[in-house]
Amino acid sequence: MKKHLLISTRNKDKRREISKALGENVELHHPEEFFDEDVEETGVTLYENALLKARAGFEESGLPSLADDTGLEVDALDGRPGVYSSRYAGEDATYEDNVNKLLEELNGVNDGNRTARFRTVMVYIDKEQTVRFDGVLEGRILTVKRGENGFGYDPVFLPENSDLTLAEIDVVDKNKISHRGLALQKFAHWYSSQG
Ligand code: IMP
Numbered sequence: 001m002k003k004h005l006l007i008s009t010r011n012k013d014k015r016r017e018i019s020k021a022l023g024e025n026v027e028l029h030h031p032e033e034f035f036d037e038d039v040e041e042t043g044v045t046l047y048e049n050a051l052l053k054a055r056a057g058f059e060e061s062g063l064p065s066l067a068d069d070t071g072l073e074v075d076a077l078d079g080r081p082g083v084y085s086s087r088y089a090g091e092d093a094t095y096e097d098n099v100n101k102l103l104e105e106l107n108g109v110n111d112g113n114r115t116a117r118f119r120t121v122m123v124y125i126d127k128e129q130t131v132r133f134d135g136v137l138e139g140r141i142l143t144v145k146r147g148e149n150g151f152g153y154d155p156v157f158l159p160e161n162s163d164l165t166l167a168e169i170d171v172v173d174k175n176k177i178s179h180r181g182l183a184l185q186k187f188a189h190w191y192s193s194q195g
Helices: 012-022 046-061 095-105 171-177 179-192
Strands: 003-007 026-029 065-074 115-125 130-141 157-159
Touching: 003 012, 003 046, 012 026, 012 065, 012 171, 012 179, 046 065, 046 115, 046 130, 065 179, 115 179, 130 179, 171 179
Parallel strands: 003 026, 003 065
Antiparallel strands: 065 115, 115 130, 130 157
């Protein structure tokens, strides 16, 4: 019998990646089955925000819940946008607004100084435990967008040791190397050992 797990995010792009990684073995649920309001990301770290989302999911649904918070850390910007990646160009910013702002901020910065990383923190909560899983992907920010897949900053992110941006590979290949994919691999390994 499949185990039931709430994926505590309303972001359809994250869900697609998470369900590709876990969906075969686990019955996945989503917040709108149980509650309407958005969880406010008031934390100042990825862990705090992931914890807020996982806790809200668990409290509202009664199901074991998994949440993801992800940030892009750009070295030339002292680690920004980081935990504020979704609101980089303002409260209602689109993915495109955020990417354009990032390219503007990095205008004139040479190739060697465009290093960056995606960092994902996942938190799992059930009635007995709270467990954290991390994933990091190193790379650099290009000067122009490339590719139509993925989401967010994927079109300008070139992973280390890759000729293709995250938007030029498909979801299965992205999950093999990405921040979220690595956190999910750790989670899946741990989860399969739980009763
Ligand atoms: P949050 O984790 O919901 O706070 O989202 C952070 C923001 O980072 C998203 O709105 C996207 O713009 C971006 N983001 C998160 N994950 C990825 C990814 O895998 N690729 C590219 N951008 C991402």
